[in-house]
Amino acid sequence: MTHTAPWTRDDVAASLPADTARAWFDEALAEAAAAARTPPTAPSPYLAHSWELRFAAAGRHCGHDHADAVRTLLLAEARAGAETLTRLYQHGSAAERRAVLRALPVLVDGPHAVHLVEDALRSNDTRLIAAAVGPYAAAHLDPHAWRHAVLKCLFTGVPVDAVANLAQRAAGDGELARMLTDFAAERSAAGRDVPDDLRRVLTLTGEEPKEL
Incomplete structure (x- = not known):
């Protein structure tokens, strides 16, 4: 892995x-770390999974403000693979799912965990959505899914600053510009304000946000 965790142990x-x-x-x-050194066939299930119990209990022992960082470092230290990440995500709380999403760029090379990002984007949990549109999504979501992720942020009020590599991916994207314009028109027709973030993203596509 060439990526590094967003937090350090120290x-x-x-x-x-x-x-x-x-x-x-x-x-x-x-x-x-011990689990990462244990071969998958080693007859020691407690050693292989005790850290997962710690993963779930991080908020209780370290405080909820620190739990994301603790959980992400645990995942990195255990060298959790896509199968383990998927299991922890599927059975975890919203906070545990956020940690899995934030660990993806550290632990998964390639699109093998895109299904977790897509699941998070189907939710209405704004903190989960913000975690889902990080560097892993920027690298691996296809253009159609990525555009809808940007729209999901605008629809739910997640600041587009959460979208990794936004300027690079939005540049010259005419289809994204069309979707943004349509979304703005729908809001205006309903008498609702057009978010400033929408105008910002539209500008990044190269289109002028006229009369929005």
Whole structure:
């Protein structure tokens, strides 16, 4: 992997509110690292999965403000593959799903986890949507799905700053410009304001946001 996690171990440890949380964090990372060193056929299911219990319990032990960072580092330390990430996502809470989505660019090379991004984009959880449109989506969503992801952000009020590589992908995208213009017209016809973010993205496509 050439990618790096958005948080470092030292930064997260320094931010934790108590010695007990830091001790728990160190133990959790050690279990995740041990699982990464264990061959898949090793007869030690507890060793292979104890870190997943830590993954679920991160908010309780480290505080909900730090849970995303702790969970992402656990996934990276365990070198979780697409199958494990999918299982954790499918059975996890919204907070656990966000951590999986944020770990994708660190752990998955290629489009093998796009289905997780697509699932998140079908939700109406704005924090989940914001996590879904990060670097992994920028690299692997096809143009049609990516355009709809941008529209989903505008529809749900997720700031387009959350969309990774927005300027690069929007540049010269005439179909995205058409979709944005249609969306703006629908809002205007319904007597609703057109978001400033829509005008911003439309400008990035190369189209002038006239009379929106």
